[in-house]
Amino acid sequence: MSPVVRPAVAILLPDAEAEPVALELHAGGFDPIFVRHGRELAETLALRKEIVLAVIDPEADPDNAPGAYGAARPAVRTIPALVVIDEDSLDDLETAAGHPDDEYVIRPYSAESIRWRIEAMCIRSAAVDDGSGPVLQGEIDQADWGRRGKVIAVFNPKGGVGKTMVATNLSAALVSKGQRVLLLDADTVTGHVPSSLGMEGVPTVVDAWRDEMEGGPILTFDQMASVHTSGLKVLPLTSSPMATELLEPQRVAGAIAVARRNVDYVVIDAHPSYSPLNRAMLGKSDTILVPVTPDMPAVRALVQLREVAADLGMLERIVLVVNRAASGISVEDIERSANIPAYAQIRSAGMLMVQANNEGRTLFEIGPREKITQDFSTLADRLLGVAPAAEAIRPSMRLFGRPLTARA
Numbered sequence: 336m337s338p339v340v341r342p343a344v345a346i347l348l349p350d351a352e353a354e355p356v357a358l359e360l361h362a363g364g365f366d367p368i369f370v371r372h373g374r375e376l377a378e379t380l381a382l383r384k385e386i387v388l389a390v391i392d393p394e395a396d397p398d399n400a401p402g403a404y405g406a407a408r409p410a411v412r413t414i415p416a417l418v419v420i421d422e423d424s425l426d427d428l429e430t431a432a433g434h435p436d437d438e439y440v441i442r443p444y445s446a447e448s449i450r451w452r453i454e455a456m457c458i459r460s461a462a463v464d465d466g467s468g469p470v471l472q473g474e475i476d477q478a479d480w481g482r483r484g485k486v487i488a489v490f491n492p493k494g495g496v497g498k499t500m501v502a503t504n505l506s507a508a509l510v511s512k513g514q515r516v517l518l519l520d521a522d523t524v525t526g527h528v529p530s531s532l533g534m535e536g537v538p539t540v541v542d543a544w545r546d547e548m549e550g551g552p553i554l555t556f557d558q559m560a561s562v563h564t565s566g567l568k569v570l571p572l573t574s575s576p577m578a579t580e581l582l583e584p585q586r587v588a589g590a591i592a593v594a595r596r597n598v599d600y601v602v603i604d605a606h607p608s609y610s611p612l613n614r615a616m617l618g619k620s621d622t623i624l625v626p627v628t629p630d631m632p633a634v635r636a637l638v639q640l641r642e643v644a645a646d647l648g649m650l651e652r653i654v655l656v657v658n659r660a661a662s663g664i665s666v667e668d669i670e671r672s673a674n675i676p677a678y679a680q681i682r683s684a685g686m687l688m689v690q691a692n693n694e695g696r697t698l699f700e701i702g703p704r705e706k707i708t709q710d711f712s713t714l715a716d717r718l719l720g721v722a723p724a725a726e727a728i729r730p731s732m733r734l735f736g737r738p739l740t741a742r743a
């Protein structure tokens with residue numbers, strides 16, 4: 336009988352992390368092999384063919400420039416790696432540089448979770464075959480890390496302009512077009528997305544992070560979210576304005592950056608203010624969708640918002656949506672006053688909206704053929720880059736004599 340060779344896993348991690356990970360992997364039947372830098376990893380791989388996987392932190396490699404993931408990865412391109420990173424490094428990650436089966440784990444993590452992931456990666460790559468078939472001991476994050484969903488913040492520091500209504504029904508429109516959408520109720524003061532969708536008592540981010548502090552699992556926003564009957568994933572930050580101390584702005588923004596890897600769209604319904612939390616979330620957003628109603632206070636607030644957005648370098652990401660269009664000040668006058676072209680218009684829904692709120696359903700569920708529903712469909716098509724099919728309220732909309740061009 337030939338001796339059983341334990342599959343080996345190369346470990347390139349900061350010292351404090353390497354040891355507990357090695358102990359866990361050893362307990363899991365792997366042979367852990369420590370390496371200190373990228374060159375040593377390449378040399379070891381050339382010599383030791385029993386190494387099937389690597390656990391690496393590109394930033395722990397002294398051969399590597401800080402953040403330059405691409406420089407270290409070619410050394411281990413021959414085998415898949417479980418790459419350990421900080422949330423902050425996520426956006427800089429050059430996924431093309433590694434092996435196609437690379438997977439990622441974000442700090443903080445437990446050594447045990449690394450073992451589960453390594454076992455699952457082995458099973459997937461058929462590196463370990465004991466004949467008993469795949470036995471996964473933990474929940475495996477199957478995210479496709481090469482992809483990056485879009486983040487749309489629905490924002491206006493003015494209250495009552497339709498942010499929540501637009502965020503909810505735009506999300507529903509995107510879901511109806513086959514998109515995976517996470518709707519984040521980030522109104523920590525008066526948020527009511529779940530109740531307007533008939534979802535009572537849904538778990539919040541504060542619940543999950545409290546649980547995590549008490550030894551519970553580390554979950555992504557996508558995993559924390561509850562699924563509405565429409566298929567929309569819904570996650571409130573908190574259920575109480577008094578319980579927000581855990582919602583540290585950078586942590587929330589980092590979690591949004593992680594969540595976007597698991598869905599096509601993260602739609603954020605924000606509280607009306609320039610709070611540090613809002614500014615952190617706006618910083619992570621590809622599009623800042625600003626609903627405005629056709630009345631003077633709202634237009635005045637829009638003029639101010641434009642100035643603030645310019646100061647914050649966010650003007651290019653602003654997309655103006657005129658809500659309750661055709662019920663007051665004309666769209667041309669709003670555009671002219673704020674010097675921002677209208678990207679889309681949503682008409683007034685009348686009783687349909689009241690019915691939707693009462694029934695806890697979206698416009699797409701109760702009135703798919705209604706005109707306001709078509710307005711949302713047109714808005715979603717435009718964001719998706721599909722030519723709008725529905726009739727516009729004002730088809731030949733022009734700004735200062737020029738036809739409007741699409742942005743975002």
Ligand SMILES: Nc1ncnc2c1ncn2[C@@H]1O[C@H](COP(=O)(O)OP(=O)(O)OP(=O)(O)O)[C@@H](O)[C@H]1O
Pocket residue numbers: 493494495496497498499500501522525606607658659681682683684685688692
């Ligand atoms: N186009 C519309 N047709 C009918 N009702 C609407 C429309 N837009 C908004 N509403 C209603 O107006 C009210 C205010 O809208 P909403 O709550 O979405 O505003 P908001 O900007 O999120 O407010 P807040 O700043 O308080 O969060 C709600 O009752 C909503 O259902």
Ligand SMILES: [Mg+2]
Pocket residue numbers: 498499500522604605
């Ligand atoms: Mg709101």
